[in-house]
Amino acid sequence: MVVGTAGHIDHGKSALVEALTGTDPDRLKEEKLRGITIDLGFAHLDAGEIQLAFVDVPGHERFVKNMLAGASGIDGVLLVVAADESVMPQTREHFDICRLLDVKRGVVALTKADLVDAETLELVRLETEELLSASFLDRAPIVAVSSKTGEGMSEVRQALVGMAAQAGWRESAGSVRLPIDRSFSVKGFGTVVTGTLVSGRITVDSTLRLLPAGRDIKIRGLQVHGESRRLAVSGQRVAVNLAGVEVSEVARGDTVVSPGRFKATRRLDVSLHALPSARRLRHGARVRFHQGTSEVLGRVTLGPILGNPSATVDAPSELQSDGRAFARIRLEAPAILTRGDRFILRAYSPPLTIAGGYVIDPQPPSGGVRTAAARARLLQLQVGATSDDQMAQEQAVQLLVEERGLTGLSIFELYTRWGLAKETAEALVKRMEALGTLRRIGELLVATGALAEVGERLVSMVTAFHAQEPLGEGAPREELRERLFRRAGAAVFDAVLDRLVDDNRLVARDRVALAGHEVVLSAEEQRVSDAALTLLRGAGLSPPAPAAVAGRLDCDPALLDRVLLLLVRREELTRVGTLVFDRRALERLEAEVRALNTGTEPTRIDVATFKDRYEISRKFAIPLLEYLDRERVTRRVGQQRIVL
DSSP states (O other), X not given: OEEEEEXXXXXXXXXXXXXHHSOOOOOSHHHHHHTSXXXXXXXXXXXXXXXXXXXXXXXXXXXXXXXXXXXXXOSEEEEEEETTTOSOHHHHHHHHHHHHTTOOOEEEEEEOGGGSOHHHHXXXXXXXXXXXXXXXXXXXXXXXXXXXXXXXHXXXXXXXXXXXXXXXXXXXXXXXXXXXXXXXXXXXXXXXXXXXXXXXXXXXXXXXXXXXXXXXXXXXXXXXXXXXXSEEETTOEEEEEEXXXXXXXXXXXXXXXXXXXXXEEEEEXXXXXXXXXXXXXXXXOEXXXXXXXXXXXXXXXXXXXXXXXXXXXXXXXXXXXXXXXXXXXXXXXXXXXXXXOEEEEEESSSOOEEEEEEEEESSOOSSXXXXXXXXXXXXXXXXXXXXXXXXXXXXXXXHHHHHHGGXXXXXXXXXXXXXXXXXXXXXXXXXXXXXXXXXXXXXXXXXXXXXXXHHHHHHHHHHHHHHHOTTOSOEEHHHHHHHHOTTSOHHHHHHHXXXXXXXXXXXXXXXXXXXXXXXXXXXXXXXXXXXXXXXXXXXXXXXXXXXXXXXXXXXXXXXXXXXXXXXXXXXXXXXXXXXXXXXXXXXXXXXHHHTTOOSSSOOEEEHHHHHHHHTOOHHXXXXXXXXXXXXXXXXXXXXXXXXX
8 A cells, every 4th residue: 555644844743654664754864854755755664464664745835846746646644744843834735636636535633743732733733623524534543652662662653554454455356557656867777767566467577668759668677665676566565677768758747658548638528626715717727737646738618517417508717715626737748647547726926726627528529618518517517526326327438429520439438538448438338339329430439319320321321322323323432432431440331331231231242322222214224325325336346426316316326325334334345545345345356366376476566457357546546556455455556566
């Protein structure tokens, strides 16, 4: 279990950790000289089956951002209040931060108990209880302790062990996520980073990814509480020796993750809660966004107020103290976030803690958050972001899928955006497929409602085509895809079309037609079709132009064009340039030309020879030779053709 210290400057946090563990968490020379904790310190307490890792954080207001980095991933808090000073400003701020980060349990130590009398100690206890009233520490153990005399040390240890027992074991399944709080170089080993392993398991020689840089890294070595290990699991404080990256390329706030499981973002939708003691938060305010070990500047767009059903939909110009609202935060640098992540907001200047909350959607679509539609959307996603209820999760994912329409939601976004482990995501998708609410097409998830709607539109388009082109065999397949599925992948179009074919509603090849559709010619169309075939078959390799055919048949040229197109599609005629030939005449021509090759050397023919042989003019010879080239019967070489 990871335990974070919290409390005002010089209230004895580091001394208490040292007395409990035997390790001085103040590691920096400046910390020794000044007697205060400036940056994070770490220590370890072995209590049999329970291992407690302490993250000692600074109490001075100037170093609260370091405290926030240490609060990342803690399972419980050791709140320290000095008996000779009682509750102080940083006590309250650290306590507020723990509440906003949804820390669920803790132990309270009244330090320096040897410096006060019993009456003062009791007064400090009452003031501390008043601070903690109706909070997660309301019934937490409050132990008077002295790091100097050893008074109360065993009681503090017992309380911490009891807290850990109540917390239970952390699940180590899921994707690796290690927010980095320190990076340094060790001679002979190279780059080393430390942090609290929030989720997953890290093994030596595994390949992970460093975000937001997007670089692959290899795990050269691992230490847990100063001991070399082959495996580290969720909830442990770890030191990781990285290969493939220089120490100058790693900083606090970077994150080591499983490849393809997390994604950097600069825009997120959140549920926001302003502190009761904080000043008002203005719409559009520039803030300091703290999550994990990172600090990023950003701006807040306030959305609808929460907790007041009668409130107008229009979002406020400012969020009052202790108010709650939806909001969108735009960051000035990328952060590694997923659904449900807790964060803290501090004012840009002076940097005071003003609010906190949790991430609802780390990669929201474009569009505002100050509308009735946005409020309804966020209310639905909020339930899925804070609840383990299976139905709430399915409804939230369904909304994300429906928002994407035919483009679909990649299943990988259930890892990166919705924070689900691969196995959990796969199981959820299978349930939703069984319910019939979505369909998986490759790696895309598409709402069945969207597929059904576009399927009906597809059938309507084919029906309209038949009405407009009664002699057409069907609408061109690619034209349909371009018109209806331009933003969707080809796989989605194929899936919709295949389903309609399976349901015996459409027939699909190069062209798409209604099932059972037959071309029925009128009496005039049938007359022109029969006469045109007779005329062109009799013309052989010297057919008249279509305009001349229309004149000889005494028919409408437009009607003739439709009939000729039908005969070409039926492969009774073949169009070559502007001319239309009898298909059987061309087949005989191909056979005769191929038969010219009788010796070991290929036969050569030129335009003149070809004209004389088939008694045709140049008007017909040139397009016919080009046709033979296209059909790979001949190949042009200079002014001649070689028979292949």
